[in-house]
Amino acid sequence: MTKPKQSIKNAELTGLLQGQLYWQRGDFTLDTGNFEIPAKGLTAIFGHSGSGKTTFLRCLAGFENTAKGQVVFSDQAWLLNGKSMPIYKRQLGYVFQEASLFSHLNVEDNLRYGLKRAQKKSPGLVDIEFEQVIEWLGLADLLNRNTITLSGGERQRVAIGRTLLSQPKILMMDEPMAALDLFAKRAIMPYLERLRDELAIPILYITHSPEEVERLADTVIFMQQGRITSIEPIEPALNRPNTPLYQGAEPRSVLSAKVVEKFDDEGLTRLQVGDAELFVPSVEDAQANQMGGQVRVVISAKQVSLLSEQPSQTSMLNHLAVTIESIDTHNEYSYLLKLRVENEPWPLLAQVTKRSHNKLNLQVGQAWVAAIKSVSILN
Amino acid sequence: MLAGVDLQPLWISLQVAFYTTILLIILGTPLALWLARVQGMKKAVFEAMVALPLVLPPTVLGFYLLVTIGPGGPIGELWASMGFSPLPFSMSGLVIGSFLYSLPFAIQPLMNGFEQLGSRSSEVAATLGAGPIDRFFSVTLPLTRRHYLVAATLAFAHTMGEFGVILMIGGNIPGVTQVASIAIYDHVDALEYSEAHVLSAIMLGMSLVVLTIVYGVNRRMELKLR
Secondary structure, X not given: OOOOOOOOOOOOOOEEEEEEEEEEEOOEEXXXXXXXXXOOOEEEEEOOOOOOHHHHHHXXXXXXXXXXXEEEEOOEEEEEOOEEOOHHHOOEEEEOOOOOOOOOOEHHHHHHHHHHHHHHHOOOOOOOOHHHHHHHHXXXXXXXXXXXXXXXXXXXXXXXXXXXXXXXXXXXXXXXXXXXXXXXXXXXXXXXXXXXXXXXXXEEEXXXXXXXXXXXXXXXXXXXXXXXXXXXXXXXXXXXXXXXXHXXXXXXXXXEEEEEEEEOOOOEEEEEEOOEEEEEEOOOOOOOOOOOOEEEEEEEHHHEEEEOXXXXXXXXXXXXXXXXXXXXXXXXXXEEEEEEEOOOOOOEEEEEEHHHHHHHOOOOOOEEEEEEOOOEEOO | OOOOOOOHHHHHHHHHHHHHHHHHHHHHHHHHHHHHHOOOHHHHHHHHHHHHHHHOOHHHHHHXXXXXXXXXXXXXXXXXXXXXXXXXXXXHHHHHHHHHHHHHXXXXXXXXXXXXXXXXXXXXXXXXXXXXXXXXXXXXXXXXXXXXXXXXXXXXXXXXXXXXXXXXXXXXXXXXXXXXXXXXHHHHHOOOHHHHHHHHHHHHHHHHHHHHHHHHHHHHHHHHHO
16 A cells, blocks of 8 residues: 655644545556644545546445445544445535436425435434525526526536535535536536635535645545545645646746725735735635635746846836745746745745746845736636 | 026136235235346346246146146145135135236336336435335325226236136136126136127226226326426
C-alpha cells in the first residue's frame, strides 16, 4: 500500500472518511493507498478521464461489491474485514452525472422520497428541512411538474435537493454538471457554492475542470491511473509549481478576497486581499454583489510584473507591495516567482524572463511592487 | 344457443390461467431479476432452460412432468409424504404444468424490463435510504409496470390455449381437469359442432376483449410516462 505523498498537517483537516480501496476489472485497477478525507467543506476529486475518479467514489459509496480494503466514516465501519454495510444504511448522499430522477413520480414526490424514509428511521432527527431545500435550490415553482418536462439544470437541482433531503451525513457528487451546457452550469454554480457554505456536512465532488476546483474546493484529491497521488488543501494545490491542475497551461494564481466597495458607474469592485486592495471588473454574482462577500480571483502569472517602488503615475489600477518568497525555474527562459502579499495566506505567482531576473538581481526576501495588468473574479 | 352447452370447461380454463398467472408473476419476478443481472455462460444456460418450453413439444414436457410429479416420481413422493393428494389429474397438477409451459412468456418481458431499466434507479433509491424490498416496490415495479402487464397477459392467454401438456398430466376429467381447449376437441371428435362453435366463439370473443383492454391500458400508461 502506498501512502499519500503529502501528509495532512493542517489541524482543521482531521480525517473523517478514511481507509484504502482496491478494485479491479479488466485492465483497470484502482489502488488508492491509505487516504484521509477531511470532515469539512468541499473536497474535489480531480483527475483526467480514466484516472479512476468515478470508480473511487463508487467504491467508497459501496456500489461496487467486489471492492476490497476498508472504509471508515466517522464512527461507522462501511467496509471492514470483507463486510460491507448496505448503502441504504450508510447515510450518504450521492448525486450522479445524470439526474436519474424517478420518472413515475412528480418533482415533489421525488424530493420527498428520501425524506420520508429518513423520517421513518429517526423521527425528529431531520436537520435539513423541506422548505429550506426548496428555498436553497429555487424549487418552489417546480413542485407539481412532471420530471420529464424539466430542463437539464432543473433536473440536476431536483436531484441535489432529493439527495439533501435524505439527511445524508456526507454528500458525494459525481461531476453533477458534466451533462449540462455552459449556460446551465453557470446557473447552478451559485447553488453549489451556497450548499458548500451553509451545509454542515462534507462534500466529495468529482470534476475534471480546474475552474470548478478553483471556485469550489477547500481540499483537492489528485488521481492518476487509479491511484491517489496526493491530498492537499486548496491553496498549495492551486499555487504550487507543477500542480496537476494546470498541466500544460500557463501558470496562474488564485487568491481569496473580500468585497469591500462597488463603483457601479465605473463597473469596478474593490476587493481586500490581505493588507492590499485590488480593483476588478464587477460581475453578476450573489457573493460578489454583497459587501463582505468572499470571492476568489485569478491572476495569470504572465500578467504580473515587478516595479522597484510604488508608481506615482500609472494607468494600471493594481499594484501591490509584495515580498519574494521563492524563485523556481519555469522553463528555459523564465522563472516563476512566488510573491507574498502581507497577511494574505495565498501567494501570487509571477513569471519573469531570465533576462529581467538577472538585470534586477531578484532574490528571495526582497520587497517589490507587483503590478497586475488583468485580474478577474472567478464565476 | 347457449342452453345445453356445458360451460364448466371454460370455468376450469379460467381458474388454471388465473392461478398460473399469479404464480408466474410472484415466482417469476426474482428469477427475472436474477437473469437480468447475471452475465456470461451462466446467463446463457439459464435463459435456454427458461426458453425450453417454447421449442419442446408439449407432449414431451407433459411426459417428463408426469414422470416427476406422478406417484413414484421424486416430487410426487415428496408431495405424498407431506400428506397431499396426488398431483396428476388435479387442479394443482394443471397449474404446475401450466407454470412451466408458460414460464418463458412471463420471464422474457420481465427480464427485458429489468434490463432496460438498468441498476441506476435502484442505486439512487439505495442512497436515499430504501432497503431492497422497499426499492423493488417503490421504484422497480412502478417503472416496469408495462412489462408486468405484457407478462401477465401473455402468460394468461398462453395458458388459456394450452392443450398438450394438460392432456398428458391432467387427463380429461369433466368437471375437474377438462379445460376448454380439450372440451372443444372432444366435441369436434364427437361431431358435436354446435357445442364446439359455442365454446370456440366464447374463447375468441374473450381473447379479443382481453387483448383490447391490455392494449388500451398499455397506451394510457405510455402516454402517462411521456
